[in-house]
Amino acid sequence: MLDERKLAVLRAIVEDYVSTTEPVGSKSLVDRHGLDVSPATIRNDMAVLEEQGFIAQPHTSAGRIPTDKGYRLFVDRLSSIKPMSAAERRAIETFLAGAYSLDDIVTRTVRLLAQLTRQVAVVQYPSLTRSAIRHIELVSLAPQRVLLVLITDTGRVEQRTIELPDAADDESIAHLRAVLNACLDGRRLSDAARRVHGLTDRIPDAERANANAVFSALLDNLVERNEERVVFGGAKNLAAPDFGKGLRDVLEALEEQVVLMRLLGESSDSPAITVRIGAETGLLGTSVVSAVYGAAGNPMAKLGVLGPTRMDYPGTMGAVRAVARYVGQILQEA
Amino acid sequence: MLDERKLAVLRAIVEDYVSTTEPVGSKSLVDRHGLDVSPATIRNDMAVLEEQGFIAQPHTSAGRIPTDKGYRLFVDRLSSIKPMSAAERRAIETFLAGAYSLDDIVTRTVRLLAQLTRQVAVVQYPSLTRSAIRHIELVSLAPQRVLLVLITDTGRVEQRTIELPDAADDESIAHLRAVLNACLDGRRLSDAARRVHGLTDRIPDAERANANAVFSALLDNLVERNEERVVFGGAKNLAAPDFGKGLRDVLEALEEQVVLMRLLGESSDSPAITVRIGAETGLLGTSVVSAVYGAAGNPMAKLGVLGPTRMDYPGTMGAVRAVARYVGQILQEA
DNA sequence: ACTTAGCACTCGGGGATTGTGAGTGCCAGG
DNA sequence: CCTGGCACTCACAATCCCCGAGTGCTAAGT
Numbered sequence A, B: 001m002l003d004e005r006k007l008a009v010l011r012a013i014v015e016d017y018v019s020t021t022e023p024v025g026s027k028s029l030v031d032r033h034g035l036d037v038s039p040a041t042i043r044n045d046m047a048v049l050e051e052q053g054f055i056a057q058p059h060t061s062a063g064r065i066p067t068d069k070g071y072r073l074f075v076d077r078l079s080s081i082k083p084m085s086a087a088e089r090r091a092i093e094t095f096l097a098g099a100y101s102l103d104d105i106v107t108r109t110v111r112l113l114a115q116l117t118r119q120v121a122v123v124q125y126p127s128l129t130r131s132a133i134r135h136i137e138l139v140s141l142a143p144q145r146v147l148l149v150l151i152t153d154t155g156r157v158e159q160r161t162i163e164l165p166d167a168a169d170d171e172s173i174a175h176l177r178a179v180l181n182a183c184l185d186g187r188r189l190s191d192a193a194r195r196v197h198g199l200t201d202r203i204p205d206a207e208r209a210n211a212n213a214v215f216s217a218l219l220d221n222l223v224e225r226n227e228e229r230v231v232f233g234g235a236k237n238l239a240a241p242d243f244g245k246g247l248r249d250v251l252e253a254l255e256e257q258v259v260l261m262r263l264l265g266e267s268s269d270s271p272a273i274t275v276r277i278g279a280e281t282g283l284l285g286t287s288v289v290s291a292v293y294g295a296a297g298n299p300m301a302k303l304g305v306l307g308p309t310r311m312d313y314p315g316t317m318g319a320v321r322a323v324a325r326y327v328g329q330i331l332q333e334a
Numbered sequence C: 001a002c003t004t005a006g007c008a009c010t011c012g013g014g015g016a017t018t019g020t021g022a023g024t025g026c027c028a029g030g
Numbered sequence D: 001c002c003t004g005g006c007a008c009t010c011a012c013a014a015t016c017c018c019c020g021a022g023t024g025c026t027a028a029g030t
Helices: A004-020 A026-032 A039-051 A068-078 A086-097 A102-117 A170-184 A189-202 A205-228 A235-239 A244-254 A257-263 A313-333 B004-020 B026-032 B039-051 B068-078 B086-097 B102-117 B170-184 B189-197 B205-228 B235-239 B244-254 B257-263 B313-333
Strands: A120-124 A133-142 A145-152 A157-163 A230-233 A274-276 A286-295 A298-308 B120-124 B133-142 B145-152 B157-163 B230-233 B274-276 B286-295 B298-308
Touching: A004 A026, A004 A039, A004 A068, A026 A039, A068 A313, A086 A102, A086 A313, A102 A120, A102 A230, A102 A298, A102 A313, A120 A235, A120 A244, A120 A257, A133 A170, A133 B133, A133 B145, A145 A205, A145 B133, A145 B145, A157 A205, A157 B157, A170 A189, A170 A205, A189 A205, A230 A257, A235 A244, A235 B244, A244 A257, A244 B235, A286 A313, A298 A313, B004 B026, B004 B039, B004 B068, B026 B039, B068 B313, B086 B102, B086 B313, B102 B120, B102 B230, B102 B298, B102 B313, B120 B235, B120 B244, B120 B257, B133 B170, B145 B205, B157 B205, B170 B189, B170 B205, B189 B205, B230 B257, B235 B244, B244 B257, B286 B313, B298 B313
Parallel strands: none
Antiparallel strands: A120 A230, A120 A298, A133 A145, A145 A157, A274 A286, A286 A298, B120 B230, B120 B298, B133 B145, B145 B157, B274 B286, B286 B298
């Protein structure tokens, strides 16, 4: 029911609208693209497309603009991911290569992505669960307060101060540290979480209360808070006239970790690029292009880009894909 | 040359304009404030104030609005910091009390400040130089790569991966770690930086290249990157119609660490609240209210709030002062 | 010397009006 | 099924006009 030409028309409408920001009419369509038919023909096609809900007119007798459904079709069937140029790939590589800590990698990734796409970039910290514990450090800060530092083989460092129920001397802390490391070193985090429960036995009665405080904090970090951290950047790209009124909503969403997580995609652990358009994101007029990154067959987290529904999907998808790949590489090496 | 009443007029203009966002005229001025004179008199006063550059009219025959110079006078002489209510103080306290790591403290502070002032909050990480090293951890990630973790007594954790020139076995790393801790543990960072230089002697020739790599990375972290990190939040408050066009500039500034640092105030280590208005900030139509926070006599870093020139200075200053105090307390305890 | 009332003047902003042009839908003929 | 032609529809910009808040000035009052 949508023949070849109608699809071409839709594609043309999307492309034109994305680049001009203005409703596109039948005349300019035939002019700008090599369609060998008259405007009137196009108009008929457009009428059909509109009836099917792929395009709409902002007001009677203005040009058409794509609807969410139109963009959806465009992304799914009418366009392909635009690969990065060699120069861009090189730039990505060198920009990320200089990173010297996990924080740094994430920060750079956000900047890079924001710059490449000229939109808001969102990056989730790599999940801990798949990585292994390299070292656990316990440092006494005060008689009843210790700092727990968890180091993983992916170079991630988690820290947390813990209030102890009883005062603890250096010796008991050292002991606890030894027990923890002996038992958990090298374990995958998911393993480790299970093992912690059996650990209480090895602790002398007198120190058990303290130990339990540490254990529960550790578990908390191991299991709970892993995938929570999300970072964004490139907010300046919101200043473009897009969004307009929705801007407040977007800014609000950016500062809510939970919402950000949701935007990156609830499930869909498939390695492909995910595109959520308009209403699908829960944010009016906003689309999200996201991807999973991480070593092959070992997805770690997600990253993506957030922009107006009217965005350059092929280009954005290309950038997201490229960055996801390189970050995955870097993390694997590290 | 500016008698009592003219100052009162200026104060009234600032207050009215801040609350209404609209140019204020002579009539409404006498109405809303208990000025026992006629509008005509006020007009004369306003003419003088305008001549002196404290107020201006957006266009002929509209009300007056304060100029930067007017706000300046208002802040310096016509207003006093508005103390927080007991309820607010309690809220601040409980909100910050739950923090369990330095990162968490900073994050919470930013949120708190943004929420209290309904503006953009900016918080600089506590400076390292005054704190002491509690522990240095060196973890091997790969034959030629180690992770350096620096823990201070303020609970701050700095991490960094280092590429080694030569492969290093566990033993040599352990040795290096021992040397570092023996020599630097408990030292103030500024001390430590100096001591590192003398450390090379204690390292066997064979491992010297590796050791130097670690040393220079350590120095880097110790000296250089300390005061760089600045975090902001509350960007959603920019969505208010203020700023308008300047919004882009502001968003841009927020993402540039260097600029943020500058906004917080180049020098002025005085413990007082600093207010920079309009042009003084380098950002059109933007003011910054900042303060130093940290233990008594031991300033650690700065925090502040960024908002439109037309802001509630007394209230904002009160909030900034209160938050700075509490954060100082928390950090001292921790 | 300062304050006040009165008055003429200014000008931004809102509302109504109009013209224009891009764009449409439809129809009749190829 | 495509096309040219044609009447129709609106958003938007430009123009105009009016209103009223607000001003500055002057002359009179204290």
